[in-house]
Amino acid sequence: MPELPEIEVLRRSLEPHLVGDRVERVEVRNRALREPIDARALSRRAAGRDIATLRRRAKYLLIDLTGGQTVVVHLGMSGRLTLAPGGAPPEPHEHAVFHLRSGRKLRLRDPRRFGLLFALPTAGLAADPHFAHLGVEPLEPGFSGGVLAAAAAGRRGPVKPFLMDATVVVGVGNIYASEALHRAGVHPARSVARISAASRAVLRQAIEQGGTTLNDFADGEGRSGYFQVSLGVYDRAGEPCAACGTAVRRLVQAGRSTFYCPRCQR
DNA sequence: CGGGCGGCCTGGAGGC
DNA sequence: TGCCTCCAGGCCGCCC
Numbered sequence: 001m002p003e004l005p006e007i008e009v010l011r012r013s014l015e016p017h018l019v020g021d022r023v024e025r026v027e028v029r030n031r032a033l034r035e036p037i038d039a040r041a042l043s044r045r046a047a048g049r050d051i052a053t054l055r056r057r058a059k060y061l062l063i064d065l066t067g068g069q070t071v072v073v074h075l076g077m078s079g080r081l082t083l084a085p086g087g088a089p090p091e092p093h094e095h096a097v098f099h100l101r102s103g104r105k106l107r108l109r110d111p112r113r114f115g116l117l118f119a120l121p122t123a124g125l126a127a128d129p130h131f132a133h134l135g136v137e138p139l140e141p142g143f144s145g146g147v148l149a150a151a152a153a154g155r156r157g158p159v160k161p162f163l164m165d166a167t168v169v170v171g172v173g174n175i176y177a178s179e180a181l182h183r184a185g186v187h188p189a190r191s192v193a194r195i196s197a198a199s200r201a202v203l204r205q206a207i208e209q210g211g212t213t214l215n216d217f218a219d220g221e222g223r224s225g226y227f228q229v230s231l232g233v234y235d236r237a238g239e240p241c242a243a244c245g246t247a248v249r250r251l252v253q254a255g256r257s258t259f260y261c262p263r264c265q266r
Numbered sequence: 267c268g269g270g271c272g273g274c275c276t277g278g279a280g281g282c
Numbered sequence: 283t284g285c286c287t288c289c290a291g292g293c294c295g296c297c298c
Contacts, residue, residue, distance in 0.1 A: 034274070034293080059292080077291045078276080093276095112275045114292060157269055165269095166293080174291065235290095254270050257290080 002075045004138070004171025007059050010081065014106075015054040017083055022050045022101035023065065030095045033113050034076060037096060045069040045119035046098070058134050058170035060116075062125070070122040071098075072130070076114025082107055135168045138207045143169065145201040152192045152200070159195055160188035161254045163207070172207060175234045178259045180206040182233045182241075187265040188258045189251065233259040 002010070023046045028039035049065035056062065061081065063071040073081055086103040096117055098106040108117060116130070125131055135151070136143050151168040162168060163177045172180070181188050183206035186199050195203070232242050237250035241261035251258050 032275095074292085076275095076293085110275095111277070112291085114275070116293095155268085161270075164292095255272075 002059065002079070003173045003176050004059055007056055007061055007075070007171075008139070010075075011054050011056045011061055014081070014083065018051045018054060018063070018100075018106065020051065021104075023047055023071075023098050024101050025099040027097040027099065028095070029090065029097065030093070033095060033110060033115050033117060034074075035116055035118070037117050042071070042096075042117065042119050045121075046071050057125075057131060058137070058166065060130070064122055068122050069119055070125060071119045072116065072125075073108060074116035076110060076112065076116070078112040079108060079110040079115035082109075133167050134170050135166060136170070138169050138171055143204060143208065145197065145204045148200045148204055149197065152195065155192050157192060158189045158253055159186060159192045159203075160258050162192045163203075164254075164256075169207070174256050174258075175231070176207070178234045179232055181265060182259075182261060183209070185264055185266065188253060188260050190266075233261055235259065 026039070026043045026046050028037050028042065031037040031039060046065060046069060049067050049069060051063060052066055053064045054061065055064065059074060061073040061075075063073065065071065073079075075081065084105055084107060086099070086105055088105070090097075091107070091109050093111040094107055094109045095113075095115075096108045100106060108115070120128060136147050147169070152162065155162065160177050160181060163172050163180065164174065178188065180203060184199060184203040186195060186203060233248045235257075236248045236259060239248055240246065241248055241264055244261065244263050246261055246263040248259055249262055251260070
């Protein structure tokens with residue numbers, strides 16, 4: 001379950017190895033992902049082009065190629081994107097392989113198939129339906145308390161689903177949301193409309209800190225940072241809150257588990 | 267219109 | 283011990 005910071009770690013770890021190499025050939029072994037891979041379009045756009053830069057938007061990894069084309073990868077729940085020697089045997093659930101001029105291969109495997117893989121002209125990214133509606137990046141300077149305030153204005157409903165709304169701020173998944181609310185001392189069921197400016201500022205900071213903390217801890221093997229950073233509340237129902245010792249509670253919001261400390265979060 | 271829920275998918279955990 | 287059910291997650295589409 002890669003969250004945004006882990007995609008950023010992945011981007012940084014792959015970039016020095018990929019930039020300057022060339023995609024010779026794209027092999028689609030299993031096109032069944034959340035959206036079926038269009039092997040022909042992917043090949044047409046990517047094959048024979050050099051890798052120029054790696055970027056990230058929300059949880060999408062963007063591989064810019066020369067000639068104005070971009071390969072878009074989303075890891076969904078269980079995706080892994082790894083660089084391997086050309087002779088390495090295929091792995092289970094290997095969906096696609098980018099054969100590189102250097103002889104290595106970049107491969108995508110995704111057992112649960114929640115991921116995405118496609119290519120499109122770089123200039124068309126912003127208007128593409130996958131990207132057009134996305135909100136601000138939580139780890140960039142543009143993410144201020146004011147952004148949350150503006151998005152919250154006139155809105156109803158609990159704050160936790162609000163934080164997970166990608167049109168507001170991208171990359172805040174279920175774990176991330178529970179942890180940020182705990183750090184900020186805000187009850188997940190509290191109405192967005194009733195969050196004070198001070199709480200919003202703390203929340204913004206908690207989201208940002210969660211991101212940077214996880215960045216520091218996630219390793220280059222693509223292992224989740226969440227299992228290396230001790231979680232304050234997530235998946236800890238009945239266990240003591242790290243801050244005050246009160247038993248952590250679980251509730252379901254919008255069909256998703258939320259964990260919180262009834263004492264620290266009001 | 268905007269909030270919220272179902273469904274996609276499979277590995278792993280838990281129950282009997 | 284082994285099977286079977288159930289649940290997790292990101293994200294879109296549809297419902298109310």
